[in-house]
Amino acid sequence: MNISMKLPKKIYNWMSLAGIVLAANSLLVIIVLFLFSLFTDHNNSYLGLYIYIIVPMFLVIGLLMIPLGVVLKIKKQDVETNEGNWPVFNFNNPKFRSGFFTISAITVILLIISAMGSYQAFRYSESVEFCGKLCHKVMEPEYVSYQHSPHARVACVECHVGEGAGWYIKSKMSGLYQVYSVTFKKYARPIETPLHNLRPARETCERCHWPEKFYSRKLVNIRSYLTDSANTEWNNSLLMKIGPEFSSQGQTEGIHWHINKNFKIEYVATANDRETIPWVKMTNLKTGEVKTFMDTENPVEKAKLDSLPVRTMDCMDCHNRPSHLYNSPTFYINNAMVSGKIPKDLPYIKKAAMEALKITYTTSDSAMTQIDATVMNFYKDNYPDILAKEKGRITAAITAIQDEYKVNAFPYMRADATKYLNHRGHLESDGCFRCHSDRHKTEKGETISRDCNLCHVIINQGPTGKVQTSSTDKSLEFEHPVPIKGAWKTSFCSECHKVLYE
Ligand code: HEC
Ligand code: HEC
Ligand code: HEC
Ligand code: HEC
Ligand code: HEC
Ligand code: HEC
Incomplete structure (x- = not known):
């Protein structure tokens, strides 16, 4: 059977023929790339972009050119023969009949393929690779930090889009703007947070974290290392009072x-970053009781207060970094020492690492060379004897410091722990203490408490070998690892512990 014989004559015009060639070639390319993708790395984001979006666009253009060419040709002939404007449908004409059925069959097949294709395009545009890898440099911080977070197996869209066509369209519209801003370099570095177009936290988070089934308490063990010669190992075990004693008691x-x-x-913050909170209002929706707390030490004029937006507290006010965790150097170096990636018996390694990490680097490459040089010079200038004896282990430690830096700080986008403060805690930024300050008071003098036993029970603390322990329900009196004359009772921890990188 010779198909070309059955095609209507009018298809032999340059535009339709070019359309056929374009469509056929695109289809071939799609098939070849698709087969190729089956045998190669599944996470290749560029391949997906070609298979599901770019090449199909040419396929569609080719397909549109075929009928367009036919219509143009008919029009031209009509002008020449002076017939009516409309094509004549004559099913008694065998040529017309076979042409009509051939074209209809091809159209149906292509429609099915394109429906499947657009479903794939939809799926692809919702995939982690699409979100995380396409604008490589821009999304690198979010993508890398995400892979090291507790949500590494939750797709970006689960939190950023959620279910329903409305949110899908909304997110694609903002996606279009993002393509524009990446193409023309209009994006801010770092990307500004809090995000305002994020779907309400309670809608997204509660799909997986069912609030009625919340937790009672959680044990958190933390090990830190001091910056002395022995890297003294300090232990803290906190029983976090996430919920009441029995989870059946609810919230x-x-x-x-x-x-x-x-x-x-509800609360009001003085700036977009929500770091300073001068006003908090608590309403008991059952009894109607209301308490308004004002920061008595840093009061804000009433006119200014009234002009600021009021926000209702939700998950995001504590868990603002559920997925893009930019850890602080103190935190990730402590952890690398606990896990043994950095030898904890290498004298002064904690101090050397902190020296290297308090610098703000402008490129990843300079960070790598500078970390190496700073640690080496630290030993060369201060402890040449240690360097002579431990060169091999120091070199290995430097590699570990560089590896940790790479997954927590991103110079190109200027994304790191200083730019994205974590509100869940109070050591390196104020977090809970933004409200729990003992300075926020009602007119009657009630405060939002900063009592060390309100949120956790300290059940272990002290240097390894001399750890004090307590029974689980009675907290130990906090002991600060180095003597600071009880300053922690009056000052906020962050006054001394602010995240490094100067
Ligand atoms: C567990 C939920 C969750 C997942 C999964 C998730 N995000 Fe986020 N994302 C958030 C939250 C929450 C914020 C910050 C909200 C705020 O501070 O306003 C955020 C912020 C961001 C930001 C703004 C900059 C920043 O670092 O805060 C970008 C960009 C982003 N996410 C991209 C992604 C990409 C790409 C993925 C997948 C690789 C992803 N997100 C996966 C919850 C998530
Ligand atoms: C698609 C399901 C899903 C969504 C949506 C989701 N999470 Fe999670 N979340 C998980 C899973 C799975 C874990 C890991 C549980 C584990 O490790 O035991 C987790 C763990 C956590 C943890 C514990 C982290 C830790 O340090 O151990 C917190 C906190 C958390 N999620 C908060 C959130 C918040 C806030 C949101 C909304 C922005 C959210 N989650 C959205 C599935 C989800
Ligand atoms: C007032 C601050 C605050 C708010 C609001 C808040 N959380 Fe938490 N949440 C915490 C703290 C603190 C922990 C303990 C984390 C730790 O120390 O590891 C925690 C723990 C969790 C955990 C981990 C439990 C476990 O056993 O590991 C999940 C999941 C979680 N929260 C989800 C949510 C969700 C979802 C919301 C919103 C519906 C929410 N939280 C609102 C502060 C908060
Ligand atoms: C926006 C302000 C705000 C922030 C931020 C905040 N809280 Fe609170 N918190 C309150 C208020 C208001 C109360 C109620 C005070 C009262 O009842 O007198 C409260 C009460 C509490 C209570 C006592 C609840 C009870 O009745 O048993 C705990 C525990 C607590 N907060 C933990 C935290 C932790 C942990 C964080 C940080 C992760 C945090 N809060 C962040 C405003 C805040
Ligand atoms: C409003 C709740 C709240 C109050 C009040 C509070 N804490 Fe905490 N504390 C937290 C949370 C949340 C964390 C973070 C736990 C984690 O990292 O999982 C934390 C962490 C800590 C840690 C571990 C720090 C680290 O990372 O090494 C210590 C130590 C600590 N708190 C001591 C104190 C002391 C001392 C006080 C009293 C001055 C106090 N806390 C008051 C909520 C509170
Ligand atoms: C007056 C300043 C000051 C205040 C306030 C302060 N600290 Fe410290 N803290 C220090 C110094 C100095 C060190 C020793 C750092 C070192 O050896 O590198 C330290 C070390 C620590 C360490 C162990 C080292 C590490 O890796 O982080 C912990 C844990 C700690 N402090 C917790 C707290 C907590 C919790 C608070 C608030 C309740 C607090 N500190 C308030 C000055 C302070």
Whole structure:
């Protein structure tokens, strides 16, 4: 059977023929790339972009050119023969009949293929590779930090889009703007947070973290190393009062009390970063009782307060870094020492690492060379004897420091722990202490408490070998690892512990 014999004559015009060639070639390319993708790395984002978006666009253009060419030719002939404007449908004409059925069959097949293709395009545009890898440099911080977070197996869209066509369209519209801003370099570095177009936290997070089934308590073990010659190992075990003593008691007390449906906590922040909170209002929705707390030490004029937007507290006010965790140098070096990636018995290694990491680097390459040089010079200038004896282990430690830096700080986008403060805690930024300051007071003088036993029970603390322990329900009195004359009782921890990188 010779198909070309059955095609209507009018298809032999340059535009339709070019369309056929373009469409056929695109289809071939798609098939070849698709087969290729089956046998290669599944996570190749560029391949997906070609298979599902770019080449199909040429396929569609080719397909559109075929009928367009036919119509143009008919029009031209009509002008020449002076017939009516409309094509004549004559099913008694065998040539017309076979042409009509051939074209209809091809159209149906292509429609099925393109429906499948657009579903794939939809799926692809929702994939982690699409979100994380396409604008490589721009999304690198989010993508890399995400892979090291507790949500590494939750797709970007699960938090950033959520279910329903409305949010899909909304996110693609903002996606179009992002393509524009990446193409013309209009994006901010770092990307500004808090994000305002994020779907409400309670809608996204609660799909997986069912609030009625919340947790009671959680044990958190932390090991830190001091910057002395022995890298003295300091232990803290905290029993976090996430919920009440028994989880069946719901959110009646403890940390997740804030999301109890019977209470509403609103606040005002002086700036977009939500770091400084001068005004907090708590409403008991059952009894109607209201308490308003004002920061008595840093008061803000009423006119200014009234002009600032009021926000209702949700998951994001504590878990603002559930997935893009830019850890601080103190934190990740401590952890690398606990896991043994950095030898903890290498004298002064904690101090040397901190020296190298308090510098702000402008490129990843300069960070790598400078970290190496700073640690080496630290030993060369201060402890040449240690360097002579431990060169091999120091070199290995430098590699580990560089590896940690690479997954936590991103010079090109200027994304790191200083730019994206974590609100879940109070050591290196104020976090909970933004409200729990003992300085926020009602008119009657009630405060939002900073009592060390409100949120956790300290059940272990001290240097390894001399750890004090307590029974689980009675907290130890906090002991600061180095003598600071009880300054932690009056000052916020962050006053001395602010995230490094100067
Ligand atoms: C567990 C939920 C979750 C997942 C999964 C997730 N994100 Fe996010 N993302 C967030 C939250 C929450 C914020 C910050 C909200 C804020 O501070 O306003 C955020 C912020 C961002 C930002 C703004 C800059 C920043 O670092 O805060 C970008 C860009 C981003 N996400 C991209 C991604 C990409 C790409 C992926 C997948 C590789 C992803 N997200 C996966 C929850 C998530
Ligand atoms: C698609 C499901 C899903 C969504 C949506 C989701 N999470 Fe998770 N979350 C998980 C899983 C799975 C874990 C890991 C549980 C584990 O390690 O035991 C987790 C762990 C966590 C943890 C514990 C982390 C830790 O340090 O151990 C927190 C906190 C958390 N999620 C908060 C959030 C917040 C806030 C949001 C909304 C921005 C959110 N999650 C959205 C599935 C989800
Ligand atoms: C007042 C601050 C605050 C709010 C609001 C809050 N959380 Fe938490 N949440 C915490 C703290 C603190 C922890 C303990 C984390 C730790 O120390 O590891 C925690 C723990 C968790 C955990 C981990 C439990 C485990 O056993 O590992 C999940 C999951 C979680 N929160 C989800 C949510 C979700 C979802 C919301 C919103 C519906 C929410 N949280 C609102 C502060 C908060
Ligand atoms: C926006 C302000 C705000 C922030 C931020 C905040 N809280 Fe609270 N918190 C409150 C208010 C208001 C109360 C209620 C005070 C009262 O009842 O007198 C409260 C009460 C509590 C309680 C006692 C609940 C009970 O009745 O058992 C705990 C525990 C707690 N917060 C933990 C935390 C932790 C942990 C964080 C940080 C991760 C945090 N809060 C961050 C405003 C805040
Ligand atoms: C409003 C709740 C709240 C109050 C009040 C509070 N903490 Fe915490 N604390 C937290 C949270 C949340 C964390 C983070 C736990 C984690 O990292 O999983 C934390 C962490 C810590 C840590 C571990 C720090 C580290 O990373 O090495 C210590 C030590 C600590 N708190 C001591 C104190 C002391 C001392 C006080 C009293 C001055 C206090 N806390 C008051 C909520 C609170
Ligand atoms: C007056 C300043 C000051 C205040 C306030 C302060 N610290 Fe410290 N802290 C220090 C110094 C100095 C060190 C020793 C650092 C070193 O050896 O590298 C330290 C070390 C630590 C360490 C162990 C080292 C590490 O890796 O982080 C912990 C844990 C700690 N402090 C917790 C706290 C907590 C919790 C608070 C608040 C309740 C607090 N500190 C308040 C000055 C302070």
